[in-house]
Amino acid sequence: MTLLIVTGAMLVATSPAEASKQNTNWRIKIKSAAVVHGPRVTLGDIAEFYGDLPAQTRADLSAVELWNAPAKGRKPVTVNRQKLQVILQHYLGEMVRNCILPSTLSVQFGGKVLSEEELTRTVVKVLTPQAEKAGGNYKFREMRVPDHLFFEDSMDSLRVVIPQALKPGPNTFRMEVVSVDGRVLRQLSGSCFMDLWKPVPCPVRPLNRKEIITPDLLTWKNKNMAHLGDRVWDGKGGPWRIKIPVGTGQPIMLSSIEPAPVVSKGDKLSLVFQSKHLKLTVPVEALEDGGVGQTITVRNLQSQRKIMATVVNAQTVSVR
Structure with missing residues (x-):
């Protein structure tokens, strides 16, 4: 009851309800995972504030206590969107309309948590040097990492291991939670798709069967190696001739060429x-x-x- 009185007094003092009617250029985004360090979960622990809210209003809202923190050393507690909506409605009233809620919120006492965005940045930082070695222009997409990752100890770290050399197309990697003394405490798998555009030889006109490939018949165009892999000719070696006809501007595949004969039928x-x-x-x-x-x-x-x-x-x- 005391908490409700204090909260009510705060809302009156800062007039956030009135502010929400006059100014809707702000939002309270509730995280999908958060760590608390006190006996009670506060709005500041689980929320991010965006937009035009006075500093004092943000501070007052951050201090609002919501429910008891989970026990130390226990698994994170999960609250679904419906229950979260009820709790925030109780404490914030009309201001809940400006809240963005996740499908679930997981809360852990102590340690730390990395969000999906933070995990993605960590993975990309490890993958980037290998992608640059491949040459060309690259892009990572379809990144598969957890929505969040809790660490029991704030000193634990995340290590990303790539079991095989990075290549265009789908790739897998391993995420390891490592203690300060180097022990691997937990392992998770992840994956991503890498697009890699590189110049490859393409005909300037259609090339027919048994036609000898000469430099004047070629141009170089950027193609996505994720869809070509090691099946495309790199323009080296030879002399070569066409085994399977290739259209104008199409990448010349290894299956479309064969060594040019030094001896022809009838010689x-x-x-x-x-x-x-x-x-x-x-x-x-x-x-x-x-x-x-x-x-x-x-x-x-x-x-x-x-x-x-x-x-x-x-x-x-x-x-x-």
């Missing part, structure tokens, strides 16, 4: 047979395309026999 070549004591050279005709080191079928132009030979260069194949 006249020299077939070299070499053993420890003998070396023979005969003219042959290539019956299929082939790159250096590949085995192709050739026809001996003297005997007309077909032989499997390995491509050495553009003029020579060999058998052993």
Whole structure:
């Protein structure tokens, strides 16, 4: 009863109800998780004040006591929105209309709590150096972290562990609550999606099957590697030719190219047979395309026999 009288006196003195009618440019946002250090939960413990409220009014509202604090060392106490609405209506009256309420509020005695926003910032701080090493322009989205995380001791800290190298697309990580002496007290999993835009080679015009890729046929465009991964050609190596037609401006995938042959079907070549004591050279005709080191079928132009030979260069194949 004394609390109600004091609270009522405070409301009259600061005229917040009257102020709420004349000035609605303020809000009281109730947190989804909070830590208290006294015997009673106050509005200041669980609320954030926004907008045009006089400093004294904020101070008076912050001091309003709501209910008994949970016992030290016990699990956080959770209050749902409906019950929270009733409690705030009782103490704040019409001012409750300016309150933004969460679906639930969890309160712990002592320790500390990190909000979802704070957890996200901590994770991003750890992920950023690896993302920068990947080059290009990156963005994290679909961040999956808890709504809040309580720590029993204010000296406990949060450690973020990435089990595998960060890559474009979905990634997982582990959050560890670590004591001041280095012990892991609790582990939680999280995930996020990383978009990574990097320049990749794309045709300036449609490229057809068996067409040799030359620099003048390419331009570089930024593409999201999260949707391409390691399936896209990086523009290196070669020479290459098109195996599957690629449209204008489309990224060239590894599956769309193959090594350009140094020998083409119908080419006249020299077939070299070499053993420890003998070396023979005969003219042959290539019956299929082939790159250096590949085995192709050739026809001996003297005997007309077909032989499997390995491509050495553009003029020579060999058998052993």
